[in-house]
Amino acid sequence: MRTRPLKVALLGCGVVGSEVARIMTTHADDLAARIGAPVELAGIAVRRPNRVRAGVPAELLTTDATALVKRGDIDVVVEVIGGVEPARSLITTSFEHGASVVSANKALLAADGAALHAAAVEHGVDLYYEAAVAGAIPLIRPLRESLAGDKVNRVLGIVNGTTNFILDKMDTTGAGYSEALDEATALGYAEADPTADVEGFDAAAKAAILAGIAFHTRVTIDDVHREGITEVTAADIASARRMGCTVKLLAICERSADGRSVTARVHPAMIPLTHPLASVREAYNAVFVEAAAAGQLMFYGPGAGGSPTASAVLGDLVATCRNKLASTTGPGESAYAQLTVSPMDDVVTRYHISLDVADKPGVLAQVATVFAEHQVSIDTVRQQGRNPAADGVAVEQGGGGRREGGEASLVVVTHRAPDAALGATVEALRKLDTVRGVASIMRVEGE
Amino acid sequence: MRTRPLKVALLGCGVVGSEVARIMTTHADDLAARIGAPVELAGIAVRRPNRVRAGVPAELLTTDATALVKRGDIDVVVEVIGGVEPARSLITTSFEHGASVVSANKALLAADGAALHAAAVEHGVDLYYEAAVAGAIPLIRPLRESLAGDKVNRVLGIVNGTTNFILDKMDTTGAGYSEALDEATALGYAEADPTADVEGFDAAAKAAILAGIAFHTRVTIDDVHREGITEVTAADIASARRMGCTVKLLAICERSADGRSVTARVHPAMIPLTHPLASVREAYNAVFVEAAAAGQLMFYGPGAGGSPTASAVLGDLVATCRNKLASTTGPGESAYAQLTVSPMDDVVTRYHISLDVADKPGVLAQVATVFAEHQVSIDTVRQQGRNPAADGVAVEQGGGGRREGGEASLVVVTHRAPDAALGATVEALRKLDTVRGVASIMRVEGE
Numbered sequence: 001m002r003t004r005p006l007k008v009a010l011l012g013c014g015v016v017g018s019e020v021a022r023i024m025t026t027h028a029d030d031l032a033a034r035i036g037a038p039v040e041l042a043g044i045a046v047r048r049p050n051r052v053r054a055g056v057p058a059e060l061l062t063t064d065a066t067a068l069v070k071r072g073d074i075d076v077v078v079e080v081i082g083g084v085e086p087a088r089s090l091i092t093t094s095f096e097h098g099a100s101v102v103s104a105n106k107a108l109l110a111a112d113g114a115a116l117h118a119a120a121v122e123h124g125v126d127l128y129y130e131a132a133v134a135g136a137i138p139l140i141r142p143l144r145e146s147l148a149g150d151k152v153n154r155v156l157g158i159v160n161g162t163t164n165f166i167l168d169k170m171d172t173t174g175a176g177y178s179e180a181l182d183e184a185t186a187l188g189y190a191e192a193d194p195t196a197d198v199e200g201f202d203a204a205a206k207a208a209i210l211a212g213i214a215f216h217t218r219v220t221i222d223d224v225h226r227e228g229i230t231e232v233t234a235a236d237i238a239s240a241r242r243m244g245c246t247v248k249l250l251a252i253c254e255r256s257a258d259g260r261s262v263t264a265r266v267h268p269a270m271i272p273l274t275h276p277l278a279s280v281r282e283a284y285n286a287v288f289v290e291a292a293a294a295g296q297l298m299f300y301g302p303g304a305g306g307s308p309t310a311s312a313v314l315g316d317l318v319a320t321c322r323n324k325l326a327s328t329t330g331p332g333e334s335a336y337a338q339l340t341v342s343p344m345d346d347v348v349t350r351y352h353i354s355l356d357v358a359d360k361p362g363v364l365a366q367v368a369t370v371f372a373e374h375q376v377s378i379d380t381v382r383q384q385g386r387n388p389a390a391d392g393v394a395v396e397q398g399g400g401g402r403r404e405g406g407e408a409s410l411v412v413v414t415h416r417a418p419d420a421a422l423g424a425t426v427e428a429l430r431k432l433d434t435v436r437g438v439a440s441i442m443r444v445e446g447e
Numbered sequence: 448m449r450t451r452p453l454k455v456a457l458l459g460c461g462v463v464g465s466e467v468a469r470i471m472t473t474h475a476d477d478l479a480a481r482i483g484a485p486v487e488l489a490g491i492a493v494r495r496p497n498r499v500r501a502g503v504p505a506e507l508l509t510t511d512a513t514a515l516v517k518r519g520d521i522d523v524v525v526e527v528i529g530g531v532e533p534a535r536s537l538i539t540t541s542f543e544h545g546a547s548v549v550s551a552n553k554a555l556l557a558a559d560g561a562a563l564h565a566a567a568v569e570h571g572v573d574l575y576y577e578a579a580v581a582g583a584i585p586l587i588r589p590l591r592e593s594l595a596g597d598k599v600n601r602v603l604g605i606v607n608g609t610t611n612f613i614l615d616k617m618d619t620t621g622a623g624y625s626e627a628l629d630e631a632t633a634l635g636y637a638e639a640d641p642t643a644d645v646e647g648f649d650a651a652a653k654a655a656i657l658a659g660i661a662f663h664t665r666v667t668i669d670d671v672h673r674e675g676i677t678e679v680t681a682a683d684i685a686s687a688r689r690m691g692c693t694v695k696l697l698a699i700c701e702r703s704a705d706g707r708s709v710t711a712r713v714h715p716a717m718i719p720l721t722h723p724l725a726s727v728r729e730a731y732n733a734v735f736v737e738a739a740a741a742g743q744l745m746f747y748g749p750g751a752g753g754s755p756t757a758s759a760v761l762g763d764l765v766a767t768c769r770n771k772l773a774s775t776t777g778p779g780e781s782a783y784a785q786l787t788v789s790p791m792d793d794v795v796t797r798y799h800i801s802l803d804v805a806d807k808p809g810v811l812a813q814v815a816t817v818f819a820e821h822q823v824s825i826d827t828v829r830q831q832g833r834n835p836a837a838d839g840v841a842v843e844q845g846g847g848g849r850r851e852g853g854e855a856s857l858v859v860v861t862h863r864a865p866d867a868a869l870g871a872t873v874e875a876l877r878k879l880d881t882v883r884g885v886a887s888i889m890r891v892e893g894e
Contacts, residue, residue: 023740027598033783034595034663130593136741138585138593146577146585148481149761151474216481276726276747293470293758294583297748300723301741311740314596328775336480 002037006321009074009099010044011065011090012081013053016104016131017044019310020078020317022055031314035321039076043068069094076320078313079103080131084111091116095123100320100329102313104131110205110221113212117333126329128316133206134159134285136308137301138315143213143289144331150291152214155253156446157287158280159206161303162197163229163249165189165283167237167268171246176234189283199228203251203266211253211264214289216337219253219264225344227267236268236440239354239411243444245270246278250445251287254347261340263347270352271446278446345420350379350447352413353426354439359408363434367410370432374425377415384409407436413444449484453768456521456546457491458512458537459528460500463551463578464491466757467525467764469502478761482768486523490515516541523767525760526550527578531558538563542570547767547776549760551578557652557668560659564780573776575763580653581606581732583755584748585762590660590736591778597738599661602700603893604734605727606653608750609644610676610696612636612730614684614715618693623681636730646675650698650713658700658711661736663784666700666711672791674714683715683887686801686858690891692717693725697892701794708787710794717799718893725893792867797826797894799860800873801886806855810881814857817879821872824862831856854883860891 008024010017024031024041032038044056045065062068069077069090077094079101081087087108091101101120103109109116109132120127130140134157143152158164162184169180181198184190196202204224211219229249240247248271253264271278276298280286285303290296302308323329357363364381371378414422429435455471457464471478471488479485491503492512509515516524516537524541526548528534534555538548548567550556556563556579567574577587581604590599605611609631616627628645631637643649651671658666676696687694695718700711718725723745727733732750737743749755770777804810811828818825861869876882 019740023596027596030598030663030784031596034781136597136738137744138589141588141593142585145766146588146762147758148765149470149474149478149763150583150758151477216477279723279726291583291758293466293754293761295749295752295755297584297746299744299746301744305742307740308742311594311597311738314740315593316596318595319592322778326775328773331769334481337477 001032002325005038005040006035006075006324007040007042007073008317009042009068009077011069011077011079013044013046013056013061014080015306016309016313017080018053018056019306020080020313023310023314025055031318034318036325037321039317039321042071042074065090066093069099070097072097074099075324076100076102076317078317079105080313081105082107084108088112088116092119095119095125098123098125100126100324101128102316102320103127103129104309104313105129106132106202106205106209110208113209113220114218114333114335121332124329126320126323127332128320128330130316131309131312133209134287135301135303135305136311137285137287137299137303139210139287139299140213142299143210144334147289147291147294150293152289152291153255154290155210155214155251155287156277157251158248158277158285159251159287159303160197160203160249161283161285162190162194163203164280164285166198167229167232167247167249168281170232170234170237174234177230177232198230200226200249200266203249207251207253207264207266210251211262212335214253215255215262215339216334217262217339217341218335219262219341223264223341225265225267229268232268233440236442239352239440240270243270243352243413245272245444247442248277248280252445256342256346261342261346263342263344265344265347267443269443269445275446345418345423347419348416349419349422350414350416350444351422352411352442352444355410355412355429356436356439357408357410358434358436359406360434364410366432366434367412367429370428371412371414371425374421374428376417376421376425379413379415382411384411409439448479449772452485452487453482453522453771454487454489454520455764456489456515456524458516458524458526460491460493460503460508461527462753463527463756463760465500465503466753467527467760470757470761472502478765481765483772484768486764486768489518489521512537513540516546517544519544521546522771523547523549523764525764526552527760528552529554531555535559535563539566542566542572545570545572547573547771548575549763549767550574550576551756551760552576553579553649553652553656557655560656561665561780561782568779571776573767573770574779575767575777577763578756578759580656581734581746582748582750582752583758584732584734584746584750586657586734586746587660589746590657591781594736594738594741597740599736599738600702601737602657602661602734603724604698605695605724605732606698606734606750607644607650607696608730608732609637609641610650611727611732613645614676614679614694614696615728617679617681617684621681624677624679645677647673647696647713650696654698654700654711654713657698658709659782661700662702662709662786663781664709664786664788665782666709666788670711670788672712672714676715679715680887683889686799686887687717690717690799690860692719692891694889695724695727699892703789703793708789708793710789710791712791712794714890716890716892722893792865794866795863796866796869797861797863797891798869799858799889799891802857802859802876803883803886804855804857805881805883806853807881811857813879813881814859814876817875818859818861818872821868821875823864823868823872826860826862829858831858856886
């Protein structure tokens with residue numbers, strides 16, 4: 001074993017960074033044995049050097065991240081700052097000074113992965129980022145390496161723990177969105193500003209990264225259709241239950257039937273309770289990968305948190321250090337396929353639509369006609385009280401569902417159709433005199 | 448991209464080999480793009496060259512495997528023959544002639560992995576074998592690389608599809624072992640001679656491989672405690688149901704509490720229906736990995752079959768070809784930890800014991816005394832009719848459970864204790880006059 005240590009610079013020392021520093025210290029011997037040389041933490045760039053960080057050597061702290069990565073003796077830079085800048089400049093500077101980079105930065109990679117990969121290649125160094133998607137769950141490496149001889153057709157998963165916690169709470173307790181968000185915030189599952197999570201930005205970044213690797217095609221977050229969970233109501237969840245479903249925020253990356261284009265999207269969807277993703281509870285993540293030869297694989301585990309994310313970072317650190325010792329680099333970007341990334345309109349899916357309608361004869365016929373005009377085939381229709389929570393009664397089609405005031409509810413579940421046709425159907429339904437309002441629209445997946 | 452192709456020799460052209468050959472032909476462009484050079488199937492060694500193999504170029508077939516790997520122009524040898532010889536000699540000869548090897552051979556690797564790894568290192572080539580464990584499910588690479596910076600404490604999984612199919616049938620239909628085996632054979636899930644599967648040899652080989660990688664310690668199949676499923680009865684499964692459990696054949700590799708030793712074992716065990724492994728149906732495989740930082744991860748997918756295994760082989764083929772092009776090798780054996788592999792006696796687990804006892808006062812006291820004498824603490828005791836399938840009634844402790852003929856059944860579930868103590872307890876119970884027989888013993892896991 002080489003005795004001269006490999007030098008590591010750590011950028012950021014928050015929840016993840018401090019855990020990386022801790023494990024590098026406490027497990028130094030194991031890491032050395034697995035790498036073939038000792039690794040030394042050479043410096044830690046932080047914004048607030050006076051903050052107490054248990055187990056983190058204070059003498060290594062610096063506020064000058066740029067100077068740290070420019071030192072010239074750094075072999076690997078671990079970037080756990082997050083956000084686009086200054087992370088991007090620091091990573092680029094690291095490459096220029098010969099350092100490989102291990103990053104957990106999903107936002108940056110989803111925005112600008114191609115340029116970063118190109119810069120790494122230019123300087124003959126590695127860019128690894130297993131920690132950017134689904135915490136400790138090995139996903140990047142299995143997709144990039146284990147399935148390198150296969151054809152991935154679909155990646156479907158729960159990749160954001162915060163929203164899964166919120167939806168799980170809503171499902172198990174009947175709570176509304178705000179109440180569940182409050183609980184998530186109180187327990188530390190949601191940040192003070194939860195926008196990135198609840199509006200689906202975090203999941204969309206991960207979807208872009210996964211789609212790019214799975215389909216050997218460049219996909220950025222701008223290519224990803226994104227809807228968050230802020231409009232999911234207790235009534236939606238109750239409605240899902242009546243269908244034998246639950247509601248999850250899914251990231252779905254799919255190859256089209258003809259194989260020439262792909263789509264990537266993040267939105268809440270109903271999935272059957274019998275689907276393995278339905279039983280993913282609290283802040284856990286799980287991702288299904290469907291490949292032509294492998295069939296259906298699932299990867300499950302903690303999708304966030306200091307320790308799990310540090311585990312992924314350290315796995316990449318060992319790999320990049322080994323590559324450094326062997327004077328080689330690992331597999332980088334693979335975007336040769338250059339498939340078209342199609343918009344949401346082209347996605348083929350199913351809708352669950354809840355309508356408030358006038359309670360008079362002929363309404364169902366009118367509604368059904370609109371679906372037919374848009375070539376959208378109806379799977380089931382159910383009439384029910386508009387506010388099931390109030391009267392507790394769901395009346396099947398053909399029965400009553402009639403309420404004083406002359407209103408009823410119609411719940412329509414469609415067969416699979418292009419999202420554009422489904423969207424146009426809903427627009428046309430809104431224009432019907434007999435349709436008082438569209439109470440909710442949700443896609444149905446996982447069947 | 449390099450235009451001169453990398454040459455691949457395929458040893459064996461059965462269910463897996465023919466699928467490897469087919470995908471190498473139909474997906475040649477994708478493989479070339481991902482590797483950075485075309486790959487050419489240079490020869491296929493088979494025993495019966497006249498057998499029809501759809502999609503396999505007949506001109507590549509040869510019966511002389513040794514001559515094929517000795518050609519001198521082969522970059523990678525794919526070994527899907529199975530068994531110890533001639534596979535071992537062919538792999539060694541391949542190394543000697545400069546070829547990396549991709550193997551699906553769990554028996555050989557579990558028996559002699561260390562020597563093969565040493566030979567690969569000696570000749571500066573790769574030995575990869577993702578396909579040897581759990582078919583298409585990425586496990587070797589995640590354990591060896593993704594978790595390289597973490598400390599794995601436990602690997603627990605269903606790694607044999609045949610036995611899972613049989614136990615699943617027994618559980619869902621109430622069938623006995625023989626009947627379920629017959630169905631598995633008829634459907635092609637079990638081989639004509641099912642010994643390797645049903646006696647646990649296949650799972651034990653996989654446990655040895657997983658334990659070795661997880662704990663950075665040499666573990667061979669001889670270190671693995673092994674019990675098959677041939678003695679699992681419909682009554683055992685029914686008994687498990689009454690406990691809210693099902694029966695699975697588990698491979699369990701554990702680090703001891705003090706961290707200094709490990710154990711590896713394969714045996715049928717009861718696991719709670721709420722455990723994710725309980726819902727692994729038919730011939731699927733699933734493996735839990737518990738690591739210090741990552742927490743609990745699960746990997747799920749098809750554990751066998753031509754296409755899934757070919758997917759794993761081809762992933763390794765891409766990796767070894769990339770390494771060849773870069774004149775490097777990937778991570779090999781890591782056995783630096785040299786932990787003691789402890790025998791089954793040292794495993795701490797729980798027993799579910801079903802006893803046929805005389806129906807007279809004081810029996811429970813006698814039985815409880817034997818447990819106490821062996822320092823085994825009892826969790827629950829239940830008296831019931833000896834053959835619940837016949838009378839359909841399970842009577843709780845303190846109630847009847849009495850039958851004509853003066854016999855009753857006692858079901859005891861213990862707390863966790865060393866396997867040696869549990870085994871000694873059962874031996875002592877057998878010697879009691881009031882114990883007519885020990886109807887079944889099964890470990891309880893996953894809690």
